[in-house]
Amino acid sequence: MQVATDAAIAGTGQVLTVLVMAVALGMDAFSLGIGIGLKGIRKLDILKLSLIIALFHIWMPLMGMYTGQYMSMLLGGVAVKAGGALLVLLGGHMIYSSLRGDAVQLLDHRTIWGALLFALSVSVDSFSVGVSLGMFATDIPFTVLTFGFFGGMMSILGLLLGRRVGQSLGEYGEACGGVILFAFGVLFLI
Template sequence: MNVEILLIAISLSMDAFAVSISKGLAVRHVRALDVVMSALWMGGFQALFPLIGYFFASLFGQYFNAFGHWIVFALLAIIGGNMIREAFGDNENDDAGSFDWRHMAPLAVACSIDAFAIGVSFQFMTVNIWMAVAAIGVVCAAFTIAGLYLGHLIGKRFQKPAEILGGIILILLGVKAVLNHYRIL
């Protein structure tokens, strides 16, 4: 797996990590079934959405080849900036301790919207899409599990820094795409 895919997977996992920390804080006991189901929800959606975005972009990719590097930059900068903005917002959730599908499905979708845009950007990068979505899903599942346990054990201390770091990494990867296109890197 190349380093860029790993960094993207980690960055995309920061939203799920932050949500999982909140959920871990809200429960008295972290049950194994809740951990497994949370990892499947978050990791599954984080893997599915870039795949959908990739194939969506493949339908329209021929129109964007001339400026695909700018699309990659814009998408990653917007997503990264949004992650940083959300880190400074109020993320309190009254239903944070609920693990049923009515609570997990909307969270999984909300945490995966940026993954759709990443999938679109993959169309303009040299990426093995199957390896990329597998890596994203597995890394997100791992971060979800870690977030649940960390939230339960030590609190919200890492939620904001994790989202900020993920946003910065995505923005820097977008800048790198533009610099690579112009052969500056």
């Protein structure tokens, strides 16, 4: 009887751990979604971008889990730094674009490459988490589907919030969004 109780407690602890990690990983998508939403985004683009982010939040930790323990020390810091550099570039471009007008167009979240680049930037840290989780006996389908659900839902919330705030900011929305992306990129690089 005691063994069954201990297993139930361990299972509950694992579920809570996965949920907390999913929310933490989804916060990147939420806060960076605010930055993109400030620039102005259509509702259909919000759904497309959030779906791609959800898929990346499934795929990246799954790849990380299968990569294994020997890669965690090598890629843990590198993945975060690469994501940070990418965000600095995206944020810098948005700031530059807002100051120069619409003539500068390097990244467009409405294109497949822009959406993939953005999804990769908010999901790259989930690869490192996946590598760490690969060392433990975790329920892989539950873990990656939970990560995908929270990544997608939190990006929808962030994009919608940014869109609403961006409408009231007007022409300064893109610059504000760029500053947010740039700041998060710098934080990842520190």
